[in-house]
Amino acid sequence: MSAPSGPGGYRRDREDRDDRRESTVKSRLRSRARKKARKQNKKSGFLRRKVCRFCADSSLQIDYKDAKALRLFTSEIGKMIPRRISGNCAKHQRQLAVAIKRARHIAIMPFAGHGI
Numbered sequence: 001m002s003a004p005s006g007p008g009g010y011r012r013d014r015e016d017r018d019d020r021r022e023s024t025v026k027s028r029l030r031s032r033a034r035k036k037a038r039k040q041n042k043k044s045g046f047l048r049r050k051v052c053r054f055c056a057d058s059s060l061q062i063d064y065k066d067a068k069a070l071r072l073f074t075s076e077i078g079k080m081i082p083r084r085i086s087g088n089c090a091k092h093q094r095q096l097a098v099a100i101k102r103a104r105h106i107a108i109m110p111f112a113g114h115g116i
């Protein structure tokens with residue numbers, strides 16, 4: 001209370017002993033810091049929204065015979081790349097998974113990479 005603590009500098013050991021007024025000041029500081037962080041996040045644009053490329057371009061088609069196109073959605077080992085990384089929507093990721101499985105079955109795509 002007597003010593004002003006800098007912004008963002010919280011002392012852990014005194015937290016339990018101090019009265020309620022201190023906690024309100026702290027919560028105010030905390031909320032301000034959170035607001036600041038949110039603003040910075042927005043400005044920098046760190047979180048970029050991924051767009052499903054099949055939705056964005058309707059001319060793109062998922063074809064199980066087109067191994068070259070399907071290879072873009074598999075890792076070098078041959079595993080399918082998850083939706084959260086590739087940015088595909090659920091509908092197209094499902095179609096893609098079926099296509100890759102079909103391509104594997106007709107042996108134009110690997111089940112496992114050539115390293116194994």
Ligand SMILES: [Zn+2]
Nearest residue numbers: 052055089092
């Ligand atoms: Zn899509």
